[in-house]
Amino acid sequence: MKTLTPPIIKFGIVAILCTMGFRVALSSLLTNAQFTFIIPIAVLFAFVMFLAGRFFGKKDNEYLPIYDVGFRFHLITFLQYQLISYAWFWFGFPSTHEKIGTLNITLFIWGICLLVHAYYYLQTKKHTIKRISKDELFD
Amino acid sequence: MMIKSFDTDLDELLKAWEDTYKKGQLTLWIFLALKEEPKYVDEIKTFVVEKSQGSMSCEEQSLYRVLRKFEHVEIVGHELRKGNKGPDRKYYFLTELGIELFSRFVRRNINLFFQEDIKTILV
Numbered sequence: 343m344k345t346l347t348p349p350i351i352k353f354g355i356v357a358i359l360c361t362m363g364f365r366v367a368l369s370s371l372l373t374n375a376q377f378t379f380i381i382p383i384a385v386l387f388a389f390v391m392f393l394a395g396r397f398f399g400k401k402d403n404e405y406l407p408i409y410d411v412g413f414r415f416h417l418i419t420f421l422q423y424q425l426i427s428y429a430w431f432w433f434g435f436p437s438t439h440e441k442i443g444t445l446n447i448t449l450f451i452w453g454i455c456l457l458v459h460a461y462y463y464l465q466t467k468k469h470t471i472k473r474i475s476k477d478e479l480f481d
Numbered sequence: 482m483m484i485k486s487f488d489t490d491l492d493e494l495l496k497a498w499e500d501t502y503k504k505g506q507l508t509l510w511i512f513l514a515l516k517e518e519p520k521y522v523d524e525i526k527t528f529v530v531e532k533s534q535g536s537m538s539c540e541e542q543s544l545y546r547v548l549r550k551f552e553h554v555e556i557v558g559h560e561l562r563k564g565n566k567g568p569d570r571k572y573y574f575l576t577e578l579g580i581e582l583f584s585r586f587v588r589r590n591i592n593l594f595f596q597e598d599i600k601t602i603l604v
Contacts, residue, residue: 344553406549472554479550480508 345414345473347405353398354418360390361426365435372437391419409475413463420456424449503537510537511547512575512583515557519574521564522548548573556582 364387371379395415402408402415427445430436471479507529514520514528522544529537551557556579561569575583593599 404546406546406553408553474550474553479554480505 344406345408345410347402347408349398349401349405350414350418353394353402353415354422356394356398357391357419358422358426360387360394361423363387365426365430369430369435369437369440372439395419407475407478408473409466409470409478410473411459411462411466413459416456416459420452424452499536506537507539507543507547509586511544511551512579512586515573515575516580516583519560519572521562521570521572525573551579555579 364383367383368380371377371383395412399412399415408414424445427448431440431442431445467473469476510529510533511525513532514525517528520528522541525544526539526541529539548557548559552559552573555576557573558576559571559573562572564570594603
């Protein structure tokens with residue numbers, strides 16, 4: 343059983359690069375007090391992540407139609423974002439305007455959203471055989 | 482005029498029935514191909530076209546996708562073998578689960594057509 347498909351691995355790599363780029367850009371902008379660019383850069387980050395998810399999600403479905411209501415993509419996005427963001431703090435890279443509390447709040451709220459998603463993910467299991475939709479397996 | 486209309490209707494009806502009928506048939510043909518012996522994708526494709534006398538066809542990409550699904554649920558496996566030239570080829574085979582699945586499917590759905598009374602009707 344293979345759930346780490348090539349498209350999802352590629353998505354993970356793109357997501358890591360985007361998140362690292364976002365953290366660098368965010369900290370640089372804050373350090374240089376260029377606050378007007380903060381929201382646009384966050385929106386751009388979200389938009390690029392959305393496009394990457396959409397692109398690789400389609401590829402993933404073409405490769406192997408794992409029926410997971412997008413949970414694997416969500417989980418990878420969550421894990422890599424949190425790991426990179428906390429690492430960014432632990433290595434002392436953020437600007438003085440960035441607080442670890444903001445990251446903790448993000449972790450908490452996003453974590454709850456992820457748990458809700460996980461609940462729906464587990465609910466879909468009964469319609470599948472090893473995560474392939476029963477309707478799609480022999481079509 | 483009547484005969485032409487009859488033929489047109491017949492062709493359209495036959496095509497509509499066959500289109501629906503064939504949708505689920507590829508799985509059976511892939512199982513048949515792999516039951517005979519392990520094969521790589523091109524051989525499976527050739528088997529399907531030849532043995533179905535051209536009534537079934539399949540693109541390589543669709544075959545790969547189907548085989549990936551079957552490998553995922555562990556009814557099909559593959560091993561790498563040397564090709565004549567170029568990279569190693571993936572030879573697909575039915576796993577124990579796949580063989581048992583095929584055997585039960587045939588008993589429940591195909592063997593029915595070999596009953597004497599049904600054969601008489603079919604012929």
